[in-house]
Amino acid sequence: MLRLLSQHLRLPSLRLLLDKIKAFFGFEKKKGAEALHQKPLRGFWQKLVDEKILKGETLSVLAPMADVTDIAFRTMIAKYSKPTGPDVMWTEFVSADGLCSVGREVLKRDLEFGEMERPIVAQLFSSTPENMKKAAEICRELGFDGIDINMGCPDKSIEKQGAGAAHMKDWRLAQKVIRAAQEGALDIPVSVKTRLGFNRMEYKEWLPKILEMNVPVLTVHLRTRKEMSKVPAHWELMNDVAKIVREKTGEVRDGGTILIGNGDVLSVKDGKGKAKVGGCDGVMIGRGIFGNPSLFSENNEERITNNEEHLRILVEHTKLFEEKLGDIKNFAIMKKHYKAYVHGFDGAKELRVELMGCENSGEIEEKVKEFIRGKLAVSSGQ
Numbered sequence: 010m011l012r013l014l015s016q017h018l019r020l021p022s023l024r025l026l027l028d029k030i031k032a033f034f035g036f037e038k039k040k041g042a043e044a045l046h047q048k049p050l051r052g053f054w055q056k057l058v059d060e061k062i063l064k065g066e067t068l069s070v071l072a073p074m075a076d077v078t079d080i081a082f083r084t085m086i087a088k089y090s091k092p093t094g095p096d097v098m099w100t101e102f103v104s105a106d107g108l109c110s111v112g113r114e115v116l117k118r119d120l121e122f123g124e125m126e127r128p129i130v131a132q133l134f135s136s137t138p139e140n141m142k143k144a145a146e147i148c149r150e151l152g153f154d155g156i157d158i159n160m161g162c163p164d165k166s167i168e169k170q171g172a173g174a175a176h177m178k179d180w181r182l183a184q185k186v187i188r189a190a191q192e193g194a195l196d197i198p199v200s201v202k203t204r205l206g207f208n209r210m211e212y213k214e215w216l217p218k219i220l221e222m223n224v225p226v227l228t229v230h231l232r233t234r235k236e237m238s239k240v241p242a243h244w245e246l247m248n249d250v251a252k253i254v255r256e257k258t259g260e261v262r263d264g265g266t267i268l269i270g271n272g273d274v275l276s277v278k279d280g281k282g283k284a285k286v287g288g289c290d291g292v293m294i295g296r297g298i299f300g301n302p303s304l305f306s307e308n309n310e311e312r313i314t315n316n317e318e319h320l321r322i323l324v325e326h327t328k329l330f331e332e333k334l335g336d337i338k339n340f341a342i343m344k345k346h347y348k349a350y351v352h353g354f355d356g357a358k359e360l361r362v363e364l365m366g367c368e369n370s371g372e373i374e375e376k377v378k379e380f381i382r383g384k385l386a387v388s389s390g391q
């Protein structure tokens with residue numbers, strides 16, 4: 010009756026009032042219960058289910074990392090991890106509130122991507138459902154294959170906004186945010202990335218609240234918010250997490266939620282082992298990619314021992330960063346990559362010190378060339 014009335018009312022303010030009355034009397038709950046009986050919208054994930062998961066293969070995906078997995082680094086990863094590459098890439102997280110503000114154009118630059126990075130998922134954070142809906146609409150229009158909601162970030166500035174890990178303290182709001190993203194995303198899938206709990210292990214209560222919202226994919230960073238990244242990831246709990254996901258959503262072949270484990274995975278091979286033991290469908294790799302954009306390729310082992318190629322990749326990465334992001338991001342961002350690229354060979358420490366003093370790609374290229382020339386001269390006995 011209320012629904013009929015609100016549909017036929019022409020006055021938006023009255024319709025709004027009726028919506029509020031409906032929400033107050035709990036009519037909205039029905040939506041949540043209905044959702045439980047629908048299959049999650051998988052979109053591009055379905056292809057990965059058919060071609061990999063159902064054939065017993067583990068998915069390997071690239072983690073979102075702010076000021077690390079930007080368009081420059083993702084392009085390098087796409088190029089050097091060929092032909093296998095990560096199965097899916099995530100963007101760095103982006104504020105949905107920011108995307109709804111006047112400063113949105115600058116933030117949209119964080120959401121730039123190239124075709125070779127597909128399938129690519131935009132990660133958003135917010136505690137305001139309306140903004141999440143609008144931001145999801147924007148990401149859909151930008152051509153993303155999927156949207157992911159950050160519900161695990163321990164950063165104080167994000168938590169103050171009620172987003173990231175703070176969602177674990179208010180599952181009702183978290184569900185509203187997921188619902189809003191689904192409404193904005195329409196036909197592209199909405200996934201969630203979270204942790205095992207806030208101050209303590211509360212995944213038994215928290216994860217089912219997310220799963221009620223019919224998410225096609227759930228990534229669990231196997232630590233609590235309190236643990237940050239200071240303790241080893243709790244892979245020993247993955248079986249328990251997987252049991253919850255299967256009991257709540259069913260098997261993947263029947264439409265159940267795809268489960269991705271995250272934390273301390275060092276390589277694709279390491280991830281496969283961890284996933285087999287833990288019973289998840291995929292692994293997400295974060296810090297393992299530092300200084301090693303070919304991590305997801307089959308011949309990664311050969312590449313990481315070739316220091317000269319490594320240094321050339323470092324220069325290419327720097328040039329790309331400057332070209333794509335030089336006008337909006339600080340060059341200092343590149344310096345954390347140098348620490349990872351330059352290690353494990355004679356003279357690495359000295360070269361690192363030199364690179365830390367550089368201010369642009371020209372200076373970096375010069376230092377690297379000098380270093381390689383010096384090495385060649387030594388090896389040829391000059």
Ligand SMILES: Cc1cc2nc3c(=O)[nH]c(=O)nc-3n(C[C@H](O)[C@H](O)[C@H](O)COP(=O)(O)O)c2cc1C
Pocket residue numbers: 072073074075076077101102132159161162202230238271272273274293294295296297
């Ligand atoms: C520098 C840095 C930035 C990060 N930024 C994000 C982010 O934007 N969104 C997110 O969900 N997680 C972020 N994370 C967490 C990672 O995605 C991942 O969950 C965590 O590093 C554990 O995985 P790992 O052990 O493979 O690194 C970030 C981590 C690091 C180290």
